[in-house]
Amino acid sequence: MSAEWDWTAETEIPSKLGAHLPFLEEVLSRMESLGWGGRDLFGVQMTLEETLTNAIRHGNHSDASKLVRAACKVNGERFWLSVEDEGEGFCRDDVADCTADENVGAFGGRGMALIDAYMADVSFNDRGNRITVTTHRGYRPPVDDAD
């Protein structure tokens, strides 16, 4: 199924902390102009922040000579994002589930948990160095806040 996108962008970001912010701000600004806001836009902001900083920090180890390649497509209802780094790849099974009781106070894993929660679909390429996410307005994660 193809989607009619109102705005698309591709960019290359040097792997310096903070270098992703102009792209992040541009995507949010475009989406706001397309009617996104509130909780929906918050989830997109979180996803942009976590995917891009993961690629910079963990994928490319903050090596400014390495690039993060990001592509984004948006319309009034849907958001699509792909973020690729030059790292050796990421294996989801190697990251502790921060939501498991024994890991609640542990460091790491929360960025991925947030991406999973805010996006309707999350996938990786075989190498594990490219994440692709999609969501739509009104999507709500199944939050289990039980004690």
Next chain:
Amino acid sequence: MSTPQRITLTNSGDVTVVTFNDSKIIDDQSIQELGQELAALVEGDDRDKIVLNFAAVEFLSSAALGKLISFEKKSRSKKVKLILTNIRPEIYEVFAITKLTKLFTIKDDEADALAIL
């Protein structure tokens, strides 16, 4: 200790109330400074009750959550009572998704926190 840049401190009786100076806690340097300034609060033995008031916080990244977890561990090791308050719904959802609602004591507002400290 030099004047904190990322947080503001006020006292309510024997409780230290901490508010955040940044509405978006994402910049890496700011997060590092925030972690250091929070840690400094419990380095001495002069505080045993702290409220973190999140009223000003509109967004925070997982890196910032990591600093809050470090602060919780330091506070617990020093037997400092720590309560988080005034968390807007979007930020509370971040705590809920990452199950940090189980790690932190969270109250609606400062008055609720002060009542049990």
